[in-house]
Amino acid sequence: xxxxxxxxxxxxxxxxxxxxxxxxxxxxxxxxxxxxxxxxxxxxxxxxxxxxxxxxxxxxxxxxxxxxxxxxxxxxxxxxxxxxxxxxxxxxxxxxxxxxxxxxxxxxxxxxxxxxxxxxxxxxxxxxxxxxxxxxxxxxxxxxxxxxxxxxxxxxxxxxxxxxxxxxxxxxxxxxxxxxxxxxxxxxxxxxxxxxxxxxxxxxxxxxxxxxxxxxxxxxxxxxxxxxxxxxxxxxxxxxxxxxxxxxxxxxxxxxxxxxxxxxxxxxxxxxxxxxxxxxxxxxxxxxxxxxxxxxxxxxxxxxxxxxxxxxxxxxxxxxxxxxxxxxxxxxxxxxxxxxxxxxxxxxxxxxxxxxxxxxxxxxxxxxxxxxxxxxxxxxxxxxxxxxxxxxxxxxxxxxx
Numbered sequence: 001x002x003x004x005x006x007x008x009x010x011x012x013x014x015x016x017x018x019x020x021x022x023x024x025x026x027x028x029x030x031x032x033x034x035x036x037x038x039x040x041x042x043x044x045x046x047x048x049x050x051x052x053x054x055x056x057x058x059x060x061x062x063x064x065x066x067x068x069x070x071x072x073x074x075x076x077x078x079x080x081x082x083x084x085x086x087x088x089x090x091x092x093x094x095x096x097x098x099x100x101x102x103x104x105x106x107x108x109x110x111x112x113x114x115x116x117x118x119x120x121x122x123x124x125x126x127x128x129x130x131x132x133x134x135x136x137x138x139x140x141x142x143x144x145x146x147x148x149x150x151x152x153x154x155x156x157x158x159x160x161x162x163x164x165x166x167x168x169x170x171x172x173x174x175x176x177x178x179x180x181x182x183x184x185x186x187x188x189x190x191x192x193x194x195x196x197x198x199x200x201x202x203x204x205x206x207x208x209x210x211x212x213x214x215x216x217x218x219x220x221x222x223x224x225x226x227x228x229x230x231x232x233x234x235x236x237x238x239x240x241x242x243x244x245x246x247x248x249x250x251x252x253x254x255x256x257x258x259x260x261x262x263x264x265x266x267x268x269x270x271x272x273x274x275x276x277x278x279x280x281x282x283x284x285x286x287x288x289x290x291x292x293x294x295x296x297x298x299x300x301x302x303x304x305x306x307x308x309x310x311x312x313x314x315x316x317x318x319x320x321x322x323x324x325x326x327x328x329x330x331x332x333x334x335x336x337x338x339x340x341x342x343x344x345x346x347x348x349x350x351x352x353x354x355x356x357x358x359x360x361x362x363x364x365x366x367x368x369x370x371x372x373x374x375x376x377x378x379x380x381x382x383x384x385x386x387x388x389x390x391x392x393x394x395x396x397x398x399x400x401x
Contacts, residue, residue, distance in 0.1 A: 006104030019104035116292035129285035179218035273347030274340030286329035
């Protein structure tokens with residue numbers, strides 16, 4: 001006899017349907033807390049080898065998943081798209097109760113394989129990665145806001161350094177945000193002020209160059225606000241926020257690296273030319289345990305770069321990527337191709353060789369060529385981790401040849 005528990009997870013409660021050999025014989029509702037989960041556990045312990053099926057509902061289903069893992073109960077977690085496709089034909093009336101019933105009943109037909117249970121380290125890394133992405137988005141947003149305000153206060157300030165960003169830029173901006181304040185100093189005294197704003201040991205020559213440039217920009221600028229304007233306070237506020245967010249990003253990466261060092265996959269990813277420790281740990285977090293995928297094509301689908309083909313009659317559409325799945329991983333892999341190309345001068349790789357070859361021989365846009373390289377990168381990552389090998393350019397070239 002097969003016992004299947006179909007569970008439809010909501011915010012506060014979950015509907016449970018228990019089916020025996022294809023027939024639902026019991027239904028009940030539990031709360032998504034210790035009392036409700038213990039009620040479910042009592043039912044699970046009464047049968048031999050229970051099968052649990054539920055649809056992933058983001059943060060709501062995570063508690064159920066963790067509870068099942070801690071109690072060593074195998075489960076099938078369906079992504080929402082797969083669940084919709086499998087249950088659509090059975091949903092004349094969609095209710096939470098019916099969804100639980102259908103999840104249980106279809107398990108006898110589809111015989112879904114139990115979900116691979118990753119080491120909890122991967123979940124912690126994913127949580128940290130999403131927090132990192134969130135902080136990065138806040139950083140970009142505040143940079144744009146600071147840029148907008150500077151257009152009224154001191155637009156020339158953005159020419160002070162080669163890039164209007166970084167600790168020195170923000171610290172000097174907090175200390176001296178207006179042209180009048182800058183022009184109250186001579187080159188030597190301003191150079192000393194700039195040196196105090198830097199954590200690094202800037203040479204006297206470099207600090208004087210920066211001071212002279214800043215004074216020149218202040219002389220060129222026409223100040224449209226007074227020194228006691230609220231916009232000056234906003235400049236200081238956003239510069240301080242950017243310093244805080246930048247420090248927080250580095251703190252998150254440091255914590256992720258300390259966690260990920262327990263896994264052999266980190267050093268394998270770092271062995272690929274162009275992938276530094278930050279990129280490696282973020283890839284590890286977003287892709288999770290590579291071993292749960294049967295082949296590299298599964299990873300393509302997971303990150304949404306699997307190709308979609310459409311034809312009808314005489315019409316054949318151009319193939320395009322699905323853009324489903326993990327968008328963070330997709331963007332990260334895309335940016336990694338740029339890093340690999342940049343590092344190729346000192347760290348050659350077969351991925352960059354392919355990238356440069358396609359750019360010369362093909363009229364395809366750069367983005368499409370980069371996506372083709374992402375396919376190759378995924379296959380490389382999958383092979384290295386599955387076989388527990390480090391990247392070797394000579395071997396990679398031989399296999400390509």
